[in-house]
Amino acid sequence: MVQETDETMGSIAEAVEWGRAGRTGPARERLTELWAVIGPTGDPFHRCTLAHYLADLQDDPAEELRWDLRALEAAEALTDERAQRHHAGLAVAAFRPSLQLNLAEDYRKLGRPDQARRHLALARESLPVLSDDPYGRMIRDAVERLGATLAATDPAS
Structure with a gap:
């Protein structure tokens, strides 16, 4: 093409x-x-x-x-x-993990942890579409880091 x-x-x-x-x-x-x-x-x-x-x-x-x-x-x-x-x-599905991760981080910054966790869960759900390449690893690592950050601020999560 x-x-x-x-x-x-x-x-x-x-x-x-x-x-x-x-x-x-x-x-x-x-x-x-x-x-x-x-x-x-x-x-x-x-x-x-x-x-x-x-x-x-x-x-x-x-x-x-x-x-x-x-x-x-x-x-x-x-x-x-x-x-x-x-x-x-390019595949649109591969955009979603990053887009959802960004929203989760935005909501975290705004002090809205429930919405942050919801978007983080959506990011996690969409991770399987990513390749095992530097970009995919970067997004997966960022999802895990944000998950750890959110868990540290609310141990009940």
């Missing part, structure tokens, strides 16, 4: 790199500008990717949660066929 040229994904990737290089303000501004163009009903692949990365650039945990919820909502509208137009190996 020939991968399509996608200028929007190129712009998202560029802004993500800015954020990784420590230029979080400009990265956040650029992704916010792109969201205004894509909109809440635009291409679900663009929305999911953008919201996922924009969440990580937020200083306010409530704003981080808002963007992570948008990423999950977009993933629910996303098809494997659309994701594979970007990269042949």
